[in-house]
Amino acid sequence: xxxxxxxxxxxxxxxxxxxxxxxxxxxxxxxxxxxxxxxxxxxxxxxxxxxxxxxxxxxxxxxxxxxxxxxxxxxxxxxxxxxxxxxxxxxxxxxxxxxxxxxxxxxxxxxxxxxxxxxxxxxxxxxxxxxxxxxxxxxxxxxxxxxxxxxxxxxxxxxxxxxxxxxxxxxxxxxxxxxxxxxxxxxxxxxxxxxxxxxxxxxxxxxxxxxxxxxxxxxxxxxxxxxxxxxxxxxxxxxxxxxxxxxxxxxxxxxxxxxxxxxxxxxxxxxxxxxxxxxxxxxxxxxxxxxxxxxxxxxxxxxxxxxxxxxxxxxxxxxxxxxxxxxxxxxxxxxxxxxxxxxxxxxxxxxxxxxxxxxxxxxxxxxxxxxxxxxxxxxxxx
Amino acid sequence: xxxxxxxxxxxxxxxxxxxxxxxxxxxxxxxxxxxxxxxxxxxxxxxxxxxxxxxxxxxxxxxxxxxxxxxxxxxxxxxxxxxxxxxxxxxxxxxxxxxxxxxxxxxxxxxxxxxxxxxxxxxxxxxxxxxxxxxxxxxxxxxxxxxxxxxxxxxxxxxxxxxxxxxxxxxxxxxxxxxxxxxxxx
Numbered sequence: 001x002x003x004x005x006x007x008x009x010x011x012x013x014x015x016x017x018x019x020x021x022x023x024x025x026x027x028x029x030x031x032x033x034x035x036x037x038x039x040x041x042x043x044x045x046x047x048x049x050x051x052x053x054x055x056x057x058x059x060x061x062x063x064x065x066x067x068x069x070x071x072x073x074x075x076x077x078x079x080x081x082x083x084x085x086x087x088x089x090x091x092x093x094x095x096x097x098x099x100x101x102x103x104x105x106x107x108x109x110x111x112x113x114x115x116x117x118x119x120x121x122x123x124x125x126x127x128x129x130x131x132x133x134x135x136x137x138x139x140x141x142x143x144x145x146x147x148x149x150x151x152x153x154x155x156x157x158x159x160x161x162x163x164x165x166x167x168x169x170x171x172x173x174x175x176x177x178x179x180x181x182x183x184x185x186x187x188x189x190x191x192x193x194x195x196x197x198x199x200x201x202x203x204x205x206x207x208x209x210x211x212x213x214x215x216x217x218x219x220x221x222x223x224x225x226x227x228x229x230x231x232x233x234x235x236x237x238x239x240x241x242x243x244x245x246x247x248x249x250x251x252x253x254x255x256x257x258x259x260x261x262x263x264x265x266x267x268x269x270x271x272x273x274x275x276x277x278x279x280x281x282x283x284x285x286x287x288x289x290x291x292x293x294x295x296x297x298x299x300x301x302x303x304x305x306x307x308x309x310x311x312x313x314x315x316x317x318x319x320x321x322x323x324x325x326x327x328x329x330x331x332x333x334x335x336x337x338x339x340x341x342x343x344x345x346x347x348x349x350x351x352x353x354x355x356x357x358x359x360x361x362x363x364x365x366x367x368x369x370x371x372x373x374x375x376x377x378x379x380x381x382x
Numbered sequence: 383x384x385x386x387x388x389x390x391x392x393x394x395x396x397x398x399x400x401x402x403x404x405x406x407x408x409x410x411x412x413x414x415x416x417x418x419x420x421x422x423x424x425x426x427x428x429x430x431x432x433x434x435x436x437x438x439x440x441x442x443x444x445x446x447x448x449x450x451x452x453x454x455x456x457x458x459x460x461x462x463x464x465x466x467x468x469x470x471x472x473x474x475x476x477x478x479x480x481x482x483x484x485x486x487x488x489x490x491x492x493x494x495x496x497x498x499x500x501x502x503x504x505x506x507x508x509x510x511x512x513x514x515x516x517x518x519x520x521x522x523x524x525x526x527x528x529x530x531x532x533x534x535x536x537x538x539x540x541x542x543x544x545x546x547x548x549x550x551x552x553x554x555x556x557x558x559x560x561x562x563x564x565x566x567x568x
Contacts, residue, residue: 011404011416011535148442181446182400182416184407288446295444370445 004052005190014152014179015040015082018108018172019048021156022080024193027106028054029077031068033061033087036120037176038110041082062087066094069105074232076223078160082108084176085127086117088134095169096135097234099257102211102219104163104198106156108172110179111287113364123176124364125287125338131171132316138254140261142268143171143316145286149183155313161196166264167218173315175338177288177367201228211253212239217260261317270313271322275301279308281380282326284347285336286312289368293336296373305380315343323350334376336360336368383435384448385526387513388465389457389478392425394513398455399431401517401535402527409531412439415446428460435526453524455516456482457498474524476516494523494562501554511551518555522563529556 005024012020019041022030030045032038042058049056055072059065062083069079083091088109098105111127113119131143142162146155156172163170201208201220205228213219222228231241236250261268275297276282285293290311300307310326312319323333323346333355335344344359351357360376362368385402389395396418403416413436420429432448454469456462457478469475471490479495487493496519502512514536521529529552536548 009408011400011408177446180418182403182418183443183446184413291442291444291446298444367445367447369449 005193006187007189008187010185010187011182012149012185013040014146014149014174014181014183015110016044017149017152017185018082018156018174018179019044020185020187021153022078022106022160023048023052023054024153024187024190025078025157025160026195027078027080027160028052029069029072029079030055030081031057031059031065031072031079032081032083033059033065035084035087037112037179038082038084038087038108040179041108041110045080045082062090063094066091066098066107069107070094070098070101070103073103073105074224074230076226078104078164080106080108080160082110084110084112084120085114085124085130088127088130092130092134096137096139098169099135099139099141100234101232102167102221102257103169104160104167104221105169106159106163106172107169108156108174111173111175119365121176122365123288123338123367125175125289126340126342126364128173128315128337128339128342131173138258140258141171141316142166142168142261142314143173144270145173145312145315146178147287147290147311148178149181150185152178153185153187157193157195161194162268164198165196165218166260166268167198167221168261171316173287175287181288205229209239210241211237213256217256217263265317268314269317269319269322271319272309272311272313274309274311276308276310276326278306280306280330281332281334281377282308282310282330283334283336283373283377284310284312284323284343285373286315286343289336289338292368292370293373295370296336296377299370299374300377300380304382305377307377307380312343318343318346318350320346320350323347324352327351327354330355332380333357334360334373336373336376338362338364338368383437383453383526384451385433385435385453385455386430386448386451386465386468387432387455387457388428388430388461389481390425390460391420391427391429393429393457394510395429395457396420396431397539398513398517399433401514401532401539402520403433404539405527405531405535406433406435409534410527412436413441413443415443417447428458428464430461430465453520453526455520457512457516459483476520476523478512478516494519494559496555496558496562498555501558502551505554506547506551508547511548514548514551515555515558518552518557519559519562520555521552522556522559
């Protein structure tokens with residue numbers, strides 16, 4: 001298996017870098033249904049996984065794809081699927097099941113113009129709230145937004161690590177522009193790639209309760225077929241995994257599932273700040289749009305505008321403490337995203353009226369240009 | 383620095399962009415991004431690829447799409463009409479002299495006719511390497527990348543059986559361009 005990690009410097013498509021990140025993270029099971037602009041991930045996995053003793057299955061649809069990666073993960077494999085908005089819509093039912101059953105897996109959404117089949121070959125960032133709230137009920141989700149081909153590799157590895165550590169589905173919220181971009185990717189030697197594994201039971205099978213936890217709130221996971229008795233149901237369940245249908249049990253379970261992510265949010269949340277130290281205006285952006293935002297911020301500085309960039313790496317959990325903190329420093333937030341204000345509303349919520357929040361928005365199909373963001377910063381021109 | 387290749391599907395427009403981007407990003411250690419655009423047709427539809435090179439090799443290209451190319455390489459009349467207005471006023475244009483009739487080239491633009499498809503047929507016997515002939519000419523005419531970096535990109539990208547063929551295509555393009563640059567004898 002020496003060719004599992006393609007150590008070296010490559011000039012690689014974003015979607016391919018995602019597939020290589022998954023393989024480097026130990027993913028050996030991919031189930032999917034091809035869809036533009038995520039198809040290149042499936043193609044790469046279809047070629048690479050059989051070489052590595054892994055399994056690639058093209059399923060009949062996205063519902064089944066999601067079910068398959070949950071099942072294989074219960075058997076102990078690291079698993080992934082990749083899709084775009086229309087496919088994510090179909091996966092959401094089973095993503096909810098994965099959250100309820102606490103099954104590690106990675107779901108890639110290479111966003112395109114939407115709603116419906118929309119713009120198959122063109123960029124969009126309109127699935128941010130779908131990723132957050134698309135499945136029914138109260139839950140927390142982790143979603144990462146890569147801005148470069150290198151990050152398609154790095155964040156896919158990170159997505160697996162977070163999925164394993166917190167026993168939860170993680171969404172890689174990419175976009176068509178990054179997925180179809182070709183750039184240099186440096187893949188490190190395997191020993192330099194840090195991998196986290198799911199917590200495993202330390203008690204013998206007769207003492208094991210599948211959903212009993214310590215203060216981490218993350219239950220150790222026994223794998224199918226290794227001698228532990230595991231009962232799994234999407235119904236509200238007790239520590240044994242048995243259905244129990246009442247308000248108290250529901251409060252206990254769902255509260256723990258929420259707190260499991262919230263409690264660990266400070267170690268999950270990641271963002272990058274550029275030129276923020278003395279900034280009076282903060283541009284908030286993510287994914288491909290963060291690159292236009294970076295150029296706009298640098299150009300604004302040349303024009304005497306004290307602008308900085310807050311680039312979201314984890315879109316979810318949203319770094320609301322940091323926005324609250326910045327509300328005491330900056331006089332304006334400008335949110336740039338290829339949707340009609342999905343993260344802008346989050347910034348408004350966290351800023352809570354302390355600071356005005358403006359937006360640079362598009363519907364999809366084209367990128368937001370640096371000039372379009374720069375124009376929104378001119379209100380701060382000295 | 384922005385370089386745009388354009389033509390129709392089947393001419394290797396995207397491979398040309400990939401080889402140039404790889405030569406710059408991997409073998410010269412600069413920061414470069416390559417994008418592509420094509421229609422639903424496998425062959426014959428409008429097709430383009432772009433390479434953006436960062437001014438600072440340490441920094442990621444901030445906006446990865448070509449907006450105003452410094453260098454434009456066109457291999458079809460349609461591509462010429464579509465992309466010429468976007469070329470920078472002092473930009474460089476390379477066009478396939480047998481496929482493009484350059485009606486009006488703005489003053490300030492340096493234009494080079496390169497009959498890449500004909501050279502590929504007559505010198506190598508395979509028109510499919512016209513894109514790489516064009517790349518060879520591009521290297522000599524613009525010095526956007528070193529010939530050795532481009533050779534290395536060819537060696538590590540095309541299938542082993544086709545490496546020699548493509549390296550030869552590079553040399554044909556380079557020789558033609560060197561000839562173009564010779565002062566004309568009176």
